[in-house]
Amino acid sequence: MKARVTVTLKTGILDPQGKAIEGALKSLGVDGVASVRQGKVFDIELSGSDKAKAEAALKEAADKLLANTVIENYRVEVLG
């Protein structure tokens, strides 16, 4: 099974990287960019075929490690 966990910064947390990219895009002349926030994706291969179990395992993975829940939110999608 394939799954994707997407981790993004909570609103209100400063994102120096996103801000720098924002600036860089502007100076490269890319039009219309108002703001950029950077996050991470994890593409995960899972053994087994139980979707509910997979989702639970991924939630555990995100809570325990993939996201720092003090500053980050996450979303789990099992793609099948």
Next chain:
Amino acid sequence: MKARVTVTLKTGILDPQGKAIEGALKSLGVDGVASVRQGKVFDIELSGSDKAKAEAALKEAADKLLANTVIENYRVEVLG
């Protein structure tokens, strides 16, 4: 308009980050994880309301800056 650019490593390219995370998840006892590959997401706010134009601008942004097209692929989604 909101959009998301997702950048992932091309297949075959070594992903030291993914490898380390994979190992950590295993030693944390998260079940069934066979492999992990890490990528990035950029959540971008755009001014204007022309979807096609936005998509073109984001492609340009990805090619010029957000992705390293030598080793990475990217996907652009304009969410409206």
Next chain:
Amino acid sequence: MNQPQITPELVASHGLKPDEYERILKLIGRVPSFTELGIFSAMWNEHCSYKSSRIHLRGLPTKAPWVIQGPGENAGVIDIGDGQAVVFKMESHNHPSYIEPYQGATTGVGGILRDVFTMGARPIACLNALSFGAPEHPKTRHLVSGVVAGVGGYGNSFGVPTVGGQVRFHTRYDGNILVNAMAVGLADTDKIFYAAASGVNMPIVYLGSKTGRDGIHGASMASAEFDDDSAEKRPTVQVGDPFAEKLLLEACLEIMEADCVIAIQDMGAAGLTCSAVEMGAKGDLGVDLDLDAVPTRETGMSAYEMMLSESQERMLMVLKPEKEKQAEAIFRKWGLDFAVVGYTTPSKRFVVKHGGDVMADLPIKELGDEAPLYDRPHVATPLLPVVHARDVQPPIGIMPALEKLIATPELCSKRWVWEQYDHVILGNTVQRPGGDAAVVRVQDGPKGLALTVDVTPRYCEADPYQGGMQAVAEAWRNITAVGGRPLAITDNLNFGNPERPEIMGQFVGCLKGISEACRTLDFPVVSGNVSLYNETNGRGILPTPSIGGVGLLDDFTKSATLAFKAADEAILLIGD
């Protein structure tokens, strides 16, 4: 297994010339298999065989009473007394850094660090010499930021201070940047490890990261000229993993300490092929490899791909059989792969098996010894007329000229570069970047090492012989200026296409100058690297033989720095 037919096109795409292929046919008496063709292409390209440069390199002085190991091993070794040795080498990663600056630079630094710790030394310092195109060239900014971040990214994480180097800009590097990395390590003189295998039926062990399809054809790429569409022929880029390398360092030093190792060799360019052949050939032994045992990162890898993969952070080792379990336990502790992938044999043949089939069976010594050797035609660089100072009208006043000079990218402060490198880690950096040579304390002292990298390509182009001499002399002076006694150098000879007589003339001229200076100063060459074909659309780089010098201070506290210490002191000018 479906193997491609060996056609002239296939041979050519492996960078082998028709007469070189004839040589292969004569040597083995049959048409090579696809895997064998790959092995020959790896062994016989410029990068591994030094076919254009070998005969000229023979002229370099390589001996002195303090030289323990000259060129020919992973790195050179010199004696600094008290049972201590310094192990060092410089190597280029020019072409990969142009294609992917960050990863090209990281893997360059990683490779040279492996060369040093393979010999049993703990790395204590890194230096780097970088040549970029004109600042206003559209690619320069991207290349500079990628390369500098990559050099730093690897060394900082690995945990070795980067203490010196050079940065230059010139339009002749627009299409071919140079990334030369030097590493320096410290070892005990009685615990140096070499590549030569010994003993029949000894286990050959694969260590480190898994093998993937990285950089296949990388070694051949390093020996081919670029043209406008080389950006399209993107090879699989190698990615550096400094974390894996740090683990590899600690694990290697630990098994060496535990006396498990007979021979060890880093898997650099053309990884498994070059390392296995070298270990066997140097030990007068054959090698049987079973590729089914090689740890791989991707499924379905062919013998050809495994033999040519340039995945990083890997080593090959011949182990004392009775120590196998102990060595394996050490590697497992560090979370690294460990696999017995073959044995030494008395046959002097290089046999590669995969899935039960013999994919290659070649005479091991001839693979290296019978590589083509060229004495390429060369013409001396015509000397320019001597210009006397009295014949030149100053175009501007002295102060404006000075201001203009120190504002050039070439001469301005390089702080913006070395501040991105951790230069204080390990707590031994007595003189940080910014001076003539860096000074690094040896363990707890009182000895110190003076380290520098130098060359002035403009001089080498105007007069290769003088330019070569000057580069050595500058390294000598920089070491002397901080109070060091110059001991030995490593060189990294970066030139254009050697098939052009003018370029070959630059190469030959510079080497003569380097030899002459080294001989006169008793400053031998103990290791080095040659990078040719640095040329795009027929325009070569400036001849750039980087010289990395190492000197010794008996007491590091007596090192001299360049800052004036007080007002009202006399300023002396020495020399002529």
Next chain:
Amino acid sequence: MKSAVLVFPGINRERDMARALKLASGHEAQMVWHAETSLPKGTDLVVVPGGFSYGDYLRCGAIAARSPVMDAVRAFAADGGLVLGVCNGFQILCESGLLPGVLMRNAQLKFVCRDVHLRVERSDTPFTRGYNAGQIIRVPVAHGEGNYEADEETLKRIEGEGRVLYRYCSADGVVDENSNFNGAAQSIAGLVNERGNVLGMMPHPENHVEDIMGCTDGRGLFAGLVAHLERAA
């Protein structure tokens, strides 16, 4: 002073730290491997040194923070034991929940290695008693992600409780935008937990303890710890 220096895969300043501890206390520090589940008996001080644990992949310090030995460190800290985290060690302490907040990428997005000045905010703590309050010290930094961030409320609490011990400043002690080279909130270079027994800091005092580095301003921190523990003993 019996100190334990934690070693995670990828840590690389453990030797620098051990040398500084030895110079200050006369005792060899004990290296403790990440897979251990307990600390050596009689440990007075746990040090989490600098480096790139697990390559700093994922987030700095994230993977190390979940190592077995960190449970022992949490218990040690809960008992009032002294814990010092430097650079990657600071990041690990934040990730493990021993300290609030997070270290983000430097504002200029580059790794920076240079000497910086710090203002010692108070001298009545085990981690600062070797200095005077308001003293300016010079120590090196070497990091790419040392930009301290926490939410408004946490920052207010930290400041209200006087938990910032070291702040980036200029050579003459001015704390402002210019001297705040990595963009850290309130120029925070080092702070303690609520109880005051766990310090995390980005700069490397352990690299400024010998004359050869041209400055010995880092000594005070270690000397202070030794003095504190001797008095407690």
